[in-house]
Amino acid sequence: MSLDPHVWPAGARRGDDGALSVAGVDLRDLAAEHGTPAYVLDEADFRARARGFREAFERAFAAVGAGVDVYYAGKAFLSVAVARWAHEEGLRIDTATGGELAVALRAGVPGADIGLHGNNKSDAEIERALAAGVGRIVVDSLGEVDRVADAAARAGVRAPVMVRLTTGVHAGGHEFIATAHEDQKFGLSLAGEGASPAMVALLAILARPELELIGVHSHIGSQILDPSGFEAAARRVLQLRAELAAATGHLLPEVDLGGGFGIAYLPGEVPLEPGRVAKDLAGVVEGACAELGTPLPRISIEPGRAIVGPTTLTLYRVGTVKPVTLEDGGTRTYVSVDGGMSDNLRPALYGARYTAALASRRGGATTVAARVVGKHCESGDIVVHDVALPDDVAPGDLLAVPATGAYGRSMASNYNHVPRPPVIAVRDGAARVIVRRETEDDLLALDLG
Numbered sequence: 410m411s412l413d414p415h416v417w418p419a420g421a422r423r424g425d426d427g428a429l430s431v432a433g434v435d436l437r438d439l440a441a442e443h444g445t446p447a448y449v450l451d452e453a454d455f456r457a458r459a460r461g462f463r464e465a466f467e468r469a470f471a472a473v474g475a476g477v478d479v480y481y482a483g484k485a486f487l488s489v490a491v492a493r494w495a496h497e498e499g500l501r502i503d504t505a506t507g508g509e510l511a512v513a514l515r516a517g518v519p520g521a522d523i524g525l526h527g528n529n530k531s532d533a534e535i536e537r538a539l540a541a542g543v544g545r546i547v548v549d550s551l552g553e554v555d556r557v558a559d560a561a562a563r564a565g566v567r568a569p570v571m572v573r574l575t576t577g578v579h580a581g582g583h584e585f586i587a588t589a590h591e592d593q594k595f596g597l598s599l600a601g602e603g604a605s606p607a608m609v610a611l612l613a614i615l616a617r618p619e620l621e622l623i624g625v626h627s628h629i630g631s632q633i634l635d636p637s638g639f640e641a642a643a644r645r646v647l648q649l650r651a652e653l654a655a656a657t658g659h660l661l662p663e664v665d666l667g668g669g670f671g672i673a674y675l676p677g678e679v680p681l682e683p684g685r686v687a688k689d690l691a692g693v694v695e696g697a698c699a700e701l702g703t704p705l706p707r708i709s710i711e712p713g714r715a716i717v718g719p720t721t722l723t724l725y726r727v728g729t730v731k732p733v734t735l736e737d738g739g740t741r742t743y744v745s746v747d748g749g750m751s752d753n754l755r756p757a758l759y760g761a762r763y764t765a766a767l768a769s770r771r772g773g774a775t776t777v778a779a780r781v782v783g784k785h786c787e788s789g790d791i792v793v794h795d796v797a798l799p800d801d802v803a804p805g806d807l808l809a810v811p812a813t814g815a816y817g818r819s820m821a822s823n824y825n826h827v828p829r830p831p832v833i834a835v836r837d838g839a840a841r842v843i844v845r846r847e848t849e850d851d852l853l854a855l856d857l858g
């Protein structure tokens with residue numbers, strides 16, 4: 410079986426003996442040394458995707474005369490190593506909590522290159538962000554305007570802020586990950602004549618000298634494969650920017666168009682191509698600004714999934730193999746692995762689909778209809794709903810599930826007291842643990858009896 414390059418890490422190969430390697434590291438050796446399950450992250454692929462986004466957007470927007478900043482959205486997966494790689498590749502870091510901010514700072518990313526989001530930031534998070542001198546705090550509610558301003562006054566600084574807008578554009582792979590329709594918790598709505606919640610917040614910010622209003626922000630959802638939503642949202646945001654300028658004379662220097670760029674999870678799926686989206690968006694921004702008679706803003710974007718998602722596979726070991734007879738008389742082979750919904754919640758939460766391949770050997774030519782399941786006490790603990798696996802798949806085999814880099818480790822849990830797997834970066838034939846495996850001792854240490 411060939412490895413679809415959209416779905417597998419760029420450095421994944423199947424050797425002559427049928428075993429898989431990533432960046433020159435044989436996954437059998439990696440499993441023997443580090444155990445399973447494990448997230449295996451192709452560092453060169455991560456860096457290339459980060460750089461690729463930055464270069465594609467810089468090129469497309471330079472052609473229309475606008476500057477660009479690319480923020481890596483740490484919620485997809487953040488560790489000190491990846492924050493450092495992203496920053497070395499010229500990206501800034503988008504954080505959503507104090508915890509993510511702490512990781513970015515530990516990586517040595519200067520505060521000025523970090524943004525802070527969150528619909529419910531604590532005072533401590535706001536104070537920490539200001540102390541770190543973050544480049545932007547994205548205000549998500551009217552009440553937050555005064556809270557950030559008061560914190561800035563206490564700290565004796567002027568806080569750079571953006572306002573997160575709800576543009577009414579519905580996009581994304583699943584209802585739970587669409588974020589710009591009206592009836593959800595994020596942002597401030599553009600709806601309403603004149604005094605929309607967004608406009609009220611912008612005016613409130615302009616009234617507080619402790620705040621520097623640098624721009625507006627739109628994030629419409631995640632796993633988006635149709636670029637038209639980004640374009641519609643960009644037009645609405647630029648329209649608001651023009652209205653604010655007309656009403657107050659304050660022309661916002663920046664507009665953030667968010668993240669959400671979709672990837673391929675299954676063979677044959679086609680991801681959004683950064684170069685194409687960048688070009689389309691640059692055209693839309695240029696056209697809309699020309700129509701509105703406003704100069705172009707500096708643009709920023711916040712891709713997470715599209716940078717880290719395809720760089721990582723999860724390596725599992727098969728424990729049991731059980732043929733189950735279906736109601737229609739057919740058979741499904743349930744292949745149980747040593748992880749499951751604790752290391753990848755996406756199938757249970759969003760009905761997300763993945764593929765899998767035998768990693769330790771080639772396997773027989775005949776295949777069976779298989780379902781890869783985890784070891785948790787729940788029938789919805791499914792890793793891969795439907796996949797053709799060699800009919801000789803057996804306990805002890807290694808199984809690799811690709812495209813698990815985004816929202817895998819970052820949403821992992823300890824359900825059933827299963828310790829979370831390590832993240833192992835592979836590069837030039839060498840493996841390095843960048844997030845260690847949790848141990849039973851780690852879990853027991855939390856239990857005070």
Ligand SMILES: Cc1ncc(COP(=O)(O)O)c(C=O)c1O
Nearest residue numbers: 482628631668669711712713714
């Ligand atoms: C504000 C914001 N920016 C960026 C992202 C990153 O999204 P994605 O990983 O889909 O690119 C998200 C998550 O959807 C988000 O909420």
Ligand SMILES: N[C@@H](CCCC[NH3+])C(=O)O
Nearest residue numbers: 484586631632755815816
């Ligand atoms: N966790 C979601 C994406 C959420 C994006 C965060 N705003 C997923 O796995 O698809």
